[in-house]
C-alpha cells in the first residue's frame with residue numbers, strides 16, 4: 001500500500017532493496033586493511049609535530065608562543081672555542097624537547113614562529129602503542145634500563161604477560177640475581193617472543209649491544225607473524241562463511257521473497 005492508500009506493485013520495495021544490496025555487493029571494496037596496510041596520506045597531512053634537532057637553537061620562541069603551554073624544553077650551555085677569538089663562545093645544547101599531545105590543539109603556531117624551520121608537520125598519526133615489545137622499545141630508547149623498562153611497561157599495561165614483566169622487575173629490585181629473574185620469566189611465559197626478548201636483554205648486559213634496535217626488530221617480526229596468522233585465519237574462515245550463506249542465508253532470503261509475494265497477492 002502507498003501513503004495515499006493505493007496498492008503498489010507487489011514486491012516492488014523488496015526487489016528495489018535486493019537490487020541495492022546486489023549493487024553494493026558487486027562494487028569494488030575500498031576497505032583498507034589497517035593496521036596491516038598503512039594508509040596513503042597526503043604529504044601535507046597534519047600528524048605529529050616533529051623536531052629537526054640540529055636546527056633547534058633553543059631560542060624558546062615556540063614554547064613562549066604556544067597558547068597551551070604544552071612545549072617543554074630543557075637545555076644546557078656549552079663553551080665553543082672559536083679559532084682566533086679572544087674568548088670561548090657559549091652555545092645552547094638541547095637536552096629535552098617534548099610536546100604534550102594531550103594538551104596540544106594542533107594550531108601550528110609553534111611551527112609558524114620557529115625562525116630556524118626546526119619544527120614541521122609529519123604525516124605520522126599513530127600515537128598509541130599497545131604491543132609490549134613496542135612499548136619496551138620506547139621505554140629503552142627513552143633511557144630506562146632494561147629491567148626498569150620491564151617494570152614500567154608491566155605497570156602500565158594490563159594482562160598476564162605485563163604482570164610477569166612487572167614481577168621480574170620487582171624481583172630484580174628486591175635483590176634476586178637478574179639471571180634468575182629472567183630465567184623465571186622464560187619458565188612462566190614459555191613463548192618464542194619472551195625467549196627472544198630475554199636473549200636480547202642478556203646480549204645487552206654481556207656485550208653492551210644496543211637493546212633498542214633489537215627490540216625494534218623483535219616487534220617488527222612479531223607484527224609480521226601476527227599478520228600472517230590473521231591472514232591464515234581469514235583464509236580458513238572463507239569456506240565456512242560461504243557454507244553458512246549457502247545453507248542459511250539463501251534459503252532464508254528466498255523464503256522472505258516468497259512470503260512478501262504471497263502477502264502482496266492475497
Ligand code: SF4
Pocket residue numbers: 065066067068069070071099103104105106107108109110111
Ligand atoms: S600546535 Fe599549537 S598547541 Fe600544539 S604545541 Fe604547537 S603551538 Fe602549542
Ligand code: SF4
Pocket residue numbers: 055056057058059060061062063073113114115116117118119
Ligand atoms: S622556536 Fe624553533 S629553534 Fe626555537 S626552541 Fe622552538 S624549535 Fe627550537
